[in-house]
Amino acid sequence: MKDSFFRSMTWLHTWVGLLTCWIIYVIFFAGTVSFFRDEINLWNQPAIHNVQAQTDRVAAQRMQIVKGFDYLSHHGAGSNSWRVTLPEQRIPYLVYGYAKPKEPGQRRSQFVNTQLNPITMQELPPFVDTKGGNFFYRLHYQLYYLDAITGRWVVCFASFFMLLAIISGVVIHKRIFKDMFSFRRNKGGRSWLDAHNLSSVLALPFHLMITYTGIITLIFMLFPYPALTTYDNGMRGFFNDVTPSNNVTNKAQGSAAMLPINTILDQVYTKWPDADIRSVRVSEPNMAASTVTVLVDPGKALRDQTPRLLFSGATGELVDQSADELTNSKALYESLNSMHTGRFATPLLRWLYVLGGIAGCVMIATGCIMWAKRIRERSKGKASLGLQLVEGLNLATIMGLPLATCAFFIANRLLSPTLSGRDDKEVTAFFLAWLVAGVIALIKRDKLQWRVMAAINALACLSVPVVNALTTNGNIVSYLMHKQWALFIFDALFLLFSILFLVQTEKLRTATKAKCSPSSSRSNTSKGQKA
Template structure:
């Protein structure tokens, strides 16, 4: 710390943010979208938009319809999972192990896969017309599983980046001694100072959120990052499984073994009535049946989501053949488990009403802008070191050019890829095989193309092109919805579904925001070109020097004072 503590913290803040900034931008963007993952999934299934207008049916009726469907189609599955309809999910979703794939090579163990089906709550019939899609769940998994790589590796990478994010936040607080005063200061058209002001504003605007979301993100995977305490403490008592059974009672029932004696499943309605009465009228949100139609069958009922902060919900277990209560769990959780549940719940914000989740969404957008402006600020500062070289017709270093390209691909390319994901959802054939995977492939194809173009030509023109593409793709999503679904914006604003109207309005807002960014870049490009022409008039350069001068970049346009 030869330069002093604050200068050392500034160095730490710069590099801890830069090295993982591109991953953090994607994590922030995908995680922010996840606050409305149910609404995104619903928009991506236009076949459900008309049924959603029907009156809500009782939970018991939806559950009985789901059980009847599973008795017919999933009788051989060892477990049934039933997610009952709610305000944010109009359909009943069931998950079960399908019949083993036929035609497997001799000697191979028959392969089984989970089958996910959406049911009409009123009739219990499958909504077969609904297209296959991962929907908002893709963004949710992307922000910590990264896709196309082992989940364990991905979660370690994201956890590593989250630790760097915490370091960057705390070192940034130490570095900016006038951090709250700077929050009310923005000096446009001041080059590096403008980028710093934008970075400060977006960072301080939602500073409590940034600290909370980063720390709680680590807490959600705490047992993977720090497993040693339960491993040592429960070494002689059954290992980690015993630890989880004690901390989260009522869990660990997935290992219920079948007896082989076939016994009809008890009616589900009395169990749901007893559970709802025990929870003071709260509804059942999920039904899990272990070993259905077996003498050892167990039915687990989990309370529906509500205004409670904790992610962990109480549950009740019933004997699947007699309907007798086995036990109630989670009504009074232990302090450590409740603390973790609250931190987990804060991270995913499932407890919030639409307005509160919208505030979380805006804070997430501020996080994206904070990371983006931080990355661009580094490029602006670094380019100043090459100012003399550039004036003499030289070129910038490889490192800065690489950062320019990565900034372009990550910051401008990701919105194009996200919008393309929604376009693929509506344009791909509804009945095509592996349709959900095809939508995801288009997301990565478009993002990969944007990243390659950004690395090859990191210029202001390329920034404009990619930002303009994102603006058009987002702004035209409501038009696409009008031609490919039964609920265009003119209808959904008046009669619903409100989730479809909300999605379309947010898409328009994002498109306008990206269009505004295009306008800002154009202003910077014109200013940069005017400054270049003025410099050429003062000190004419040779034709060879003029040919060697690089095209202006977004970092170059911020050099003015």
């Protein structure tokens, strides 16, 4: 410990931040991108770019479900699972799916999905194999190329460090309100400190909320011990107790014709007249033990678990349902989970989530860079191995992730639609591009390399909408003309980031030129002579 509480907190803030800042940056970056997971999935599937959102989406749901059951009764006969997934506000297409029989060694059945235009009810062209926004979602909370549980533990420990860094940062911040409006340009280390303070303070409630609720989402993995000591079968028994509707089984034997789905839908709309149905799932269709689960959109409620009704497929009896009123503890847990995922968010609130995530990335990046600059100034040009490592990781992480993201989307357009393992190839492109950034950082870590990476990122960001225009029937102009706002904003954001990276390239070029100019050298020499 240091000789005062303030210095102890400063030391804690510095080191808990530095030790995990690069992992935290990856988590924040991927999490921010994940708020547009559905829009990324849309962009990654050119087959649905021209599918228009239904104006009467909820009113058409009964017809779509009935037709889905007719389709599945013919195409999915003999399957043990059916699924009708209805269009949503951000997902414009309709899906009818059934499970194929499990192959030996398979953990889960593979689904055969048919995607349809919900307005024309015509089958859409085959989808390409892509990870889409789900890649960034998984990367956010369990990283990649690690066992899922190991990745989640790493993310949790990093999140604990992040929470400590935020709390200690608040403690040592003497001018927290004044710094909300302070930014001094071209002041060297002071400018970096102001940028760090500004991005921290302006979005402080968001940083605290998103970090704390992130830990809460994995709380049962972190602290399973109460459930392990209370229930004979551990966590499984706990979850069965908390969500009994997930554990209902029908023990009836033999085959039995299913009731018309309209009979079940009548009960759903009687209970919830304004129900916005997300999906209908059938287990063991045309068997006496068949069950029909209807999942309903929770709307703007702070509730992460989807409300559901469970019926017997043979008799139409309501077997179980999710609770209308949650207990206080469950309501708190559901609210915290929902606040983290932001699934309830309107478009405006989703953008505020994204802006908060960007502020978090800026806060982490400026903290990393500021520490390295301070240590380099103190070392008077003699960089230790530790400093070189920090500077290399800064460059590879901060500038490498945007490059890798561009590579991911460019690969989505350039890879053949029929390529085996196409989705994994997209991920490979992501990490190969990140590796290139790491190699560049390994060679050298001065302003020249930052300028090179900024220029590469500018070109990469520009390439995304250009490659999209060359390989599909749409482009940023056509998206604007046809009011395809999700696709237009996607391309426009990459053009915006391309411009920002170009501006950064020019600023770094000017700074490097000024540092190396003869007048600067003469000024430094005269200062030395006067001293």
